[in-house]
Amino acid sequence: MSPIAKIKTDGSTEEKIKDAARKLFMQKGFEATKTRDIANEAGINLALLNYYFRSKEKLFEIIVKENMGQFMEIISNIVNNEKTTIQDKVEALVANYIDMLTQFPDMPLFIMNSIKVDPERIKIRQRFSGSYFMKQINEAIKAGKIAPMNPMNIMLNIVGLTIFPFVARPMFLNKGGITIEEFGTLMQERKKLIPGWIKSMLEAKK
Amino acid sequence: MSPIAKIKTDGSTEEKIKDAARKLFMQKGFEATKTRDIANEAGINLALLNYYFRSKEKLFEIIVKENMGQFMEIISNIVNNEKTTIQDKVEALVANYIDMLTQFPDMPLFIMNSIKVDPERIKIRQRFSGSYFMKQINEAIKAGKIAPMNPMNIMLNIVGLTIFPFVARPMFLNKGGITIEEFGTLMQERKKLIPGWIKSMLEAKK
DNA sequence: GTCTATAATTCGATAGAC
């Protein structure tokens, strides 16, 4: 089981600290999260944080790496499946991301910020470009089955349509906006709509 | 002229501080930006920051407000024009955003983070939902001219397709990725592509 | 492993001279 998916922990002190850190880092970012907050949230003593993780920075690196791993794992499995069609993969990507982000809505902004601070941290792009999915796309373009375009657009559109609403989520939930439940419903609707939109994009003749 | 568009300043100390603050806050966020960094960047003394702006927080609020203003101004003018069609508005929104973000690529992440910390800061959503644009959309849906759907999806798709690449930009520019120039070219291509994609979305029958 | 107490540093802000 991937680290972030495990809500219930084994109750060890180390896990308690990591869970608290994950929650707070995602909510407020690295700088705004204080070691004291993490200790309080975890219900442990401040000194234990350094005992287990040596420093706030090291703890942060661990959390980031685990989140990245979660993100990449989803992508890799779907994108390198040689038995599914392009459209199957789009549906799977969209559905999996929306399900994960519904559970951890702060993740996209957290990851984007982490990448900005240290761009070497992640290789999502490479994960896409070297994939079987991209091979399928390129062949389909060559065969004239989908509109000719820079394949990066396809990746940007799938990910953008899926993830952006979660990045913009705080904008919707403020006073006078929609409720968390309504937002969730909208995302479930989009789970079905996005693949159709992508399909019509791929088919569009210019 | 809107504040953020003015790169060349009048050279006053106040402007020098604001320019330095704008640059650093956008690059690194509020917490990670130190008042000493701002003073250095501006080439002035640390004490002057407080002399002009009283506190780091107040300075930040000013920068955020100016950026938000820039964003909203673009939207409002386009979205409330009663003489243009839906498709005209989509083209104008996409083109204006891409041009602005090409100049200030850090802005989306900065604004998203600012909204997350204080969701009351911005009313982009209301700007959309009360607009003439939305009236046109709703009428077109009623008339059966575009596919029936929650209009929020249309807004999310326009903004998501346009802005998301800039949020994800750091991911593309790292080692082994594409150059800044190639990214710029890709965005210019998207300026032409996105309106077509939106069009086919609106027309798609389910 | 866990705690208390504290060292060491950083940072925002201000006092006061010019």
Added chain:
DNA sequence: GTCTATCGAATTATAGAC
């Protein structure tokens, strides 16, 4: 208006007892 010097609070990290 601008600078130097410094205060005071907050924060990370550690020493040392249990």
